Amino acid sequence: MARKPSLITVNGVATRATSLYDQLRIDILSAQLEPGSKLTIDTLTERYSTSATPVREALNRLISDNLVEKRELRGFVVAGISAQDLEEITKTRCWLEERALRESIAARSTVWEEELVLAHHRLSRTPRSLADDHFEDNPDWEPLHRAFHRTLISGCGSRWLVSFCELLADQHHRYRTLSAPRAFSTKRDVKSEHTQLMEEAIAGNADRAVELLCAHIRRTADIIKGDPALFSKHEQAEGE
Known part of the structure; x- marks a missing residue:
């Protein structure tokens, strides 16, 4: 079942990327998205009922939080553990x-x-x-x-x-x-x-x-x- 993030508004304008970032972050911290798992754009757009642009924006923010990594040939993945x-x-x-x-x-x-x-x-x-x-x-x-x-x-x-x-x-x-x-x-x-x-x-x-x-x-x-x-x-x- 798709997990559609609720919209957060800034001055009345809905910000899907912010909502998606929050939901992805929760899913990573709660291990619903496990360490090392691939984060393909197509899969995430379907999972969260959204489009590709906010997915990419959210993933790039999560890279800054050290929760997501971008690896050559593999694309985006949930940050590993050790x-x-x-x-x-x-x-x-x-x-x-x-x-x-x-x-x-x-x-x-x-x-x-x-x-x-x-x-x-x-x-x-x-x-x-x-x-x-x-x-x-x-x-x-x-x-x-x-x-x-x-x-x-x-x-x-x-x-x-x-x-x-x-x-x-x-x-x-x-x-x-x-x-x-x-x-x-x-x-x-x-x-x-x-x-x-x-x-x-x-x-x-x-x-x-x-x-x-x-x-x-x-x-x-x-x-x-x-x-x-x-x-x-x-x-x-x-x-x-």
Whole structure:
């Protein structure tokens, strides 16, 4: 079934390319379009019920986001994954979010604290999986998870820093999505990790909060890298 993106308007003018970019981005981050898969213009125009021009514009924007690659002889493909890439994303994300969190704590206000408590409350009340005995993705969880982490660093005073952190979080999310069933099977207490992180941040304990945040991010990466089938599967797919 074709997925027709809703139109976004700018001064009353519909922008199909922007809508298509948003939908393609969501489908890549959620692994509906898997790493290494071909993105032919004809297939995408049919999938999203649109024309070739907005498809090309959207793909070129996604190249800038490092979510799509243009390869000689193969055309457009969803950006590949690798353990090395994940390690680089993780390391860089820790560097940037450490600075953003320290600045947010240094400038903490009542408004920031209240927003963080609220974001944590909403996340803590939402289960990661819709089933207890097996992984069944809860679509409500990820937006709340991202909102919590975004709020955590939102007081840093730099929209550029927040933007770069969001870009890396997108990349990290793509890996997490691909390995979500394995992560669920580890029975990791993510809820407690978020609670401790919130409490230390609100208490103004920057060193401890940063330590918890980086450990939280790295723990996720370690679980993903421990998935024996993940990288071999997609490396094989890219070679086809």
